[in-house]
Amino acid sequence: MSQITLRQIPENVDALIRQLSKEQKQSINKTIIELLEKALGVSQDSNKKRNLSQLAGTWSDRESEEFKKNTAQFDKIDWEIWENENLH
Structure with a gap:
């Protein structure tokens, strides 16, 4: 196997x-x-x-609660609209 020497590697890449x-x-x-x-x-x-484990659990408790609050409306069912749509 051959060898390659790299020089001037940017600090952020090295890190x-x-x-x-x-x-x-x-x-x-x-x-x-x-x-x-x-x-x-x-x-x-x-x-x-791809390993996505680094993304798991990255929200703080505050962010998680804010997300739940902002998406709660999607759990609600408007029965009048739902029943009217299913009659057609």
Whole structure:
């Protein structure tokens, strides 16, 4: 296998790579190779689903309550409209 040396990696990219490496509990080298494979469409695991766990539970209690309050109207049924629509 060949080696490539990268220079002048932007700080934000470096930080994201290191964070991803730590989250996946693998070396920075392996993380970068996986990122390159995915970007080039040659990933070994091309059927792997996206991990959305980082999005789970990201609302605060206040945001959750506000969402419930603002969407409560969608739980209400206007029986008069519903019954009239079903008569046709």
